[in-house]
Amino acid sequence: MNALEKEAVSARVQAAWAVLEQVQDPEIPVISLCDLGVVREVRESGALLEVVLTPTYSGCPATEVIAHDVKTALEAAQLGPVATVLQRAPAWTTDWISAKGKAALREYGIAPPGPVPLADAQPICITRRRQPPVPCPRCESTRTERIAPFGSTPCKALYRCLSCHEPFEHFKPI
Numbered sequence: 001m002n003a004l005e006k007e008a009v010s011a012r013v014q015a016a017w018a019v020l021e022q023v024q025d026p027e028i029p030v031i032s033l034c035d036l037g038v039v040r041e042v043r044e045s046g047a048l049l050e051v052v053l054t055p056t057y058s059g060c061p062a063t064e065v066i067a068h069d070v071k072t073a074l075e076a077a078q079l080g081p082v083a084t085v086l087q088r089a090p091a092w093t094t095d096w097i098s099a100k101g102k103a104a105l106r107e108y109g110i111a112p113p114g115p116v117p118l119a120d121a122q123p124i125c126i127t128r129r130r131q132p133p134v135p136c137p138r139c140e141s142t143r144t145e146r147i148a149p150f151g152s153t154p155c156k157a158l159y160r161c162l163s164c165h166e167p168f169e170h171f172k173p174i
């Protein structure tokens, strides 16, 4: 491949990334799939544009919708033919949500996940660790309590703020 061809390849891939930046998560329509960390890679395989997707929570019913939305958006931008590839390992982690994505979640009223606690390589703590408080996305108070382990989707827990009394969802770190 000569330099000119290489440039043409990356232009199509770059255009695809620009389109994908605009494709929102079907469940949280304020965050793009790129900011959510679901789009892992865009590559060309012959004439085919391949988009590698790592679904958030396994069994998340939104996965099919996401693959469909990605394909539709890229084909509408005439960057097709497009194939989506599901890649489940390494597993998606909330650490892949970009800073911009976390800010968007907060504005939307969902408390974004903190960093994933305790990496596998670290020694196991015998004492029970206290979970850091989840601040209220509306008033930022840390006087909050968890009222249910699951919210509208399995990836979120339901909390209530003891200061402003508003319930809110917290995107659980995994």
Ligand SMILES: [Zn+2]
Pocket: 136, 137, 138, 139, 140, 141, 161, 162, 163, 164, 165, 166
């Ligand atoms: Zn509050």
